[in-house]
Amino acid sequence: MTLPVATLLKVDARRSGLRFARRVYLPRIVGMGFSFIFVVWSLADTPSNWLIGLLFINGFIWPHLAYWSAINTKDPMRSEQRNLLLDAVFGGVWIALMGLNALPSTLLAAMMGMNNIAANGTKFFFRGLMLQLAAIALTVLLLQPTINFATSPQQVYFCLPMLFFYPIFLGQVIYRTAIKLAQHKHKLIEISTHDGMTGVYNRRHWEHLLHNEYDNCQRYQHIATLLLIDLDHFKTINDTWGHDLGDQALLRVTEELRLRLRTSDIIGRFGGDEFAVIMPGTSSDKAIQAISRVRDNLHLPGKGQAPTITIHISVGVAEFSPKMNNYRDWLKAADVALYRAKNAGRSRTEVAKS
Numbered sequence: 001m002t003l004p005v006a007t008l009l010k011v012d013a014r015r016s017g018l019r020f021a022r023r024v025y026l027p028r029i030v031g032m033g034f035s036f037i038f039v040v041w042s043l044a045d046t047p048s049n050w051l052i053g054l055l056f057i058n059g060f061i062w063p064h065l066a067y068w069s070a071i072n073t074k075d076p077m078r079s080e081q082r083n084l085l086l087d088a089v090f091g092g093v094w095i096a097l098m099g100l101n102a103l104p105s106t107l108l109a110a111m112m113g114m115n116n117i118a119a120n121g122t123k124f125f126f127r128g129l130m131l132q133l134a135a136i137a138l139t140v141l142l143l144q145p146t147i148n149f150a151t152s153p154q155q156v157y158f159c160l161p162m163l164f165f166y167p168i169f170l171g172q173v174i175y176r177t178a179i180k181l182a183q184h185k186h187k188l189i190e191i192s193t194h195d196g197m198t199g200v201y202n203r204r205h206w207e208h209l210l211h212n213e214y215d216n217c218q219r220y221q222h223i224a225t226l227l228l229i230d231l232d233h234f235k236t237i238n239d240t241w242g243h244d245l246g247d248q249a250l251l252r253v254t255e256e257l258r259l260r261l262r263t264s265d266i267i268g269r270f271g272g273d274e275f276a277v278i279m280p281g282t283s284s285d286k287a288i289q290a291i292s293r294v295r296d297n298l299h300l301p302g303k304g305q306a307p308t309i310t311i312h313i314s315v316g317v318a319e320f321s322p323k324m325n326n327y328r329d330w331l332k333a334a335d336v337a338l339y340r341a342k343n344a345g346r347s348r349t350e351v352a353k354s
């Protein structure tokens with residue numbers, strides 16, 4: 001069953017939201033845990049037991065609660081963004097209750113700012129900052145903690161674990177994300193330049209490589225030969241033995257091309273049952289010899305009811321000529337030669353007339 005595009009997009013949005021929640025989870029556990037240590041020692045007034053309890057909940061239980069609530073909603077991304085803004089509000093309350101103590105307050109605001117900017121960019125960072133400032137102002141107004149900017153040496157020591165470990169930890173998270181992004185980029189390049197089924201270059205990228213080869217040949221007077229290869233009566237293979245066997249035949253041709261040609265030869269799938277090869281530094285005579293080696297080995301072993309099948313191919317060959325105006329002329333020459341091979345009875349190689 002194929003899902004409608006809208007449903008697929010929703011599934012995908014939820015997945016990326018879940019990934020986001022997972023990415024934020026560990027930094028929150030680490031950040032909140034370290035924050036507990038220095039906030040508890042920096043509170044401006046002697047804290048009551050319930051205040052310590054609240055700090056404990058914020059430090060050690062809230063990260064799990066936030067994650068759990070995010071992954072159990074329809075839109076984890078939005079839910080996690082809400083949680084990050086709540087972090088900023090909680091941070092504002094603790095900053096006020098520390099009497100705006102310079103070092104721990106800056107440290108707490110920096111940690112939350114770092115998380116917000118890393119997760120959602122500058123605009124989100126400012127939203128968090130505004131909420132944090134509002135929470136500070138409201139707490140100062142309502143609870144009137146003793147304001148004391150000075151940080152004692154003891155409070156400095158309790159800030160040190162956070163100061164040292166948190167940036168290193170966050171650096172590692174960012175490094176891992178960068179590696180993942182690089183892997184995704186590599187995958188995307190692979191997908192956009194290769195044919196999904198056979199793994200050889202797709203037409204668009206192959207033509208781009210042909211263009212490069214044409215320029216090289218023109219500039220440096222190199223020789224190169226272009227081959228267009230088309231399977232004969234491929235429709236009959238599909239119609240008689242099914243598409244699966246047709247696919248096997250295409251894979252077999254790819255395998256032979258890879259096995260018998262040089263690694264410097266550039267193989268592409270041009271369309272359904274048509275392949276193309278650029279052979280740099282190769283004359284048309286040598287190219288014909290190479291393709292006849294491929295032709296001699298194009299057998300598809302029998303499977304189930306299907307007997308061993310010999311795959312026949314028609315080939316158009318065109319050697320580069322400086323008279324060609326652009327790479328399309330080169331392609332056209334090979335295409336005309338292929339057309340002649342088909343018309344002359346198939347299973348043969350024709351060379352473009354120069």
Ligand SMILES: Nc1nc2c(ncn2[C@@H]2O[C@H](COP(=O)(O)OP(=O)(O)OP(=O)(O)O)[C@@H](O)[C@H]2O)c(=O)[nH]1
Pocket residue numbers: 197230231232233234235236238242243244245246247250271272273342346
């Ligand atoms: N199994 C399979 N078949 C494909 C694929 N792509 C295209 N085809 C089929 O390839 C066949 C190509 O048919 P035609 O262009 O008529 O070529 P042909 O039957 O080889 O005939 P000639 O080239 O004239 O010898 C069509 O039946 C397409 O459906 C594919 O990826 N897998």
